[in-house]
Amino acid sequence: MLDGEGPLHRQVERGLRGAIRSGRLIHGSVLPPSRELAVQLGCSRWAVTQAYGQLVAEGYLSTRVGSGTWVSWSGRTSGAVQATGPVAPGSTYRFDLTPGIPDLRAFPRTRWAEAASEAARALPTADLGYPDAAGYPPLRELLADYLQRSRGAVAGAGDVVIRTGVRAGVAHLCTSLRAAGVDRIGVEDPGWTRLRDVIESTGVQAVPVPVDSEGLRVDALGRQQDLRAVAVTSAHQFPTGVVLSPARRLELIDWARRTNGLILEDDYDAEFRYDRSPVSTLQGMAPEQVVLLGSVSKTLSPAIGLGWYVVRGPWRKSLTRSIGPGPSTFDQATFAALLRSGAYDRQLRALRRRYQSRREQVVAAVRRELPGWSIDGAAAGLHLIARLPDGLAAAPVLAAARGAGIRLVALSGYRARAGEDRDGLVLGYGNLADGDVDAAVRSLARVCALVCESAR
Template sequence: LLAEYLGRSRGALATPEDVTVCTSVTDGVRRLCHALRAEGITAVGCEEPGWTRLRDVIRAAGLDPVPVRTDGGGLRVADLAGHGGLRAVLTSPAHQFPLGSVLAPERRAALLQWARQVDGVVLEDDYDAEFRYDRRPVAALQGMDPSRVVLFKSLSKILSPALGIGWIVAPPRWTRHLHRSDQTATQPPTLDQLAFATLLESGAYDRHLRACRKRYRDRRDALVRALVEELPGAPVSGIAAGLHLILRLPAEVDTAAVVRAAGARSLRIADLAAYHATEDHADHGLVLGYGNLADGMVDEAVGHLRAAIEAGSR
């Protein structure tokens, strides 16, 4: 059922035997990293900037997370040639976190070509691909070469992180290793899995997704309008997708001070610099999540944000 749904909704090529259920994307990446290590792979390329938690998971599994730069076209695939011996890379091609870019078509093809040349594997984090508001989401990279791509997904952004259901879609080589080496791994409760299966089979899951897309699209539009009105000197970047956007700030603004001032106003935001593994970057801005922002609180939140930025500019 899940394999069929992934083929229909994400363009994935998978049989039920290719799908391994896990509790989250971090859990799935942890499991695969242990399999990679057992096969002699010692490092994983990671988007720079990228989700810090996955870098930590890779490191905890005994592998070296190698920063690979990203830009407006997603992962800079050409940079992989500068990392000799690298055979695995983690990427979020449908909607890069945190920059909000999409992996360009020519880079998608180049990434798969790189994986074939080095006998490597691409770890695809498909964390929020369903939430694209200006067009249909790009298909999963896994569908272009299921022999070289491992797809990770969970229900945390769509239903709830508390549900604890995710999955790994992997080629037989890695699936066999996952099943053989991780038989004691924690599994989502059977009742929760059955409930999710019922949602898929009945069409309720698709209806829920359509409702979520409209709600988040409207919220994002309202947030962008408010930011343009209140902070015209701070441009917004990132495609119309997902549950976050980037607010670029002038270089003279102390982003760390802005984050602290916002926290004092009960507004939780993140410094874009916090997602970098290196200090050699020019990114200067804030990551604004709107998934948990009440629709009626958008204008008030932006007012608090403006006050925090003013405090950070002194």
């Protein structure tokens, strides 16, 4: 790298610039700490920091405290490269461990096509007109039956409203709540960031409420003045993976009854529990205080764009007013055919076996390759929490992982407020191929070893 021409910091600068331009250092590559590179080159640390600083100013490198220095220039001419963090070349990843995506390979293409064909043939001519805003009536009836037998909900066809997904349902509910004078809603912290964004987009304030090992802190919720609504993931909290404890379930329902409040229960992946039967819905315990939300995003595919909410009691009229258009009638009729035939139940049984096996694989690989780490969260859903050992921060791990082609998310990324507990990684395994599990965790272990070595 050093060519012997001029001051040492200029030699380091030219050497790095040349390596980047030639492609020997690719976009997203994480560079060694200045102290380590100085030792490797036999020069002063000052020379390296000066070179890094110059290349950052020129746009070849980017840096962030706690995340190191990485190559942000890719040589592409079509648009600027955002230097928000190192990414794998071409924005592709060898291993995607982000949560929330089901196994897209498992989508029942043939059965869906058959059901779509069946629905198109059987759909009455009258149903080809403008649809019922609340949803296709046969699907609402079938969903009410499914939610009662599988999730312990209390629902009739008239209580079910079909939407394009949970976010669309929350957006409509929050708009209706605001019109009814409710302009603040409690949200879990840490929690689903997109849900907070949806709530805020309606003009309703999302108020963070802490989560601990028993789920939502109902005592903290009660200290929020004039708060009459809260959104929870009670069966499997996202992202911590805890299940709302029996005592907290009763406390939360009592809070709603005392305040004439409303609970929005997001039942996003409750079908997937591996060590026991999943807990039933809060809605089944207090149907007039709880709105139950769900979708097929985790059980089939988010691309379908089909979800629902169930609302009863005194809130029903205000929360079902001015409903906009929902999903295509053909998609609703197709899903209805899957429910009617039992194909949806069979799909869920197959997915439970698949995800349980994959979770066990991930747990075994983490314990083998990352022995200082601990695993949190119920044996459920499509993700788990891998807690980092003391002395290892998430930010440099994420940065180095991107450079190595591994896509990760830190638990802290879901917090509205800074947490005091150990940070961790939210490892999603839903869309990770079984044959990639061991390789992905081994790659993560190598990344962590390099980060630890660089920090010495």
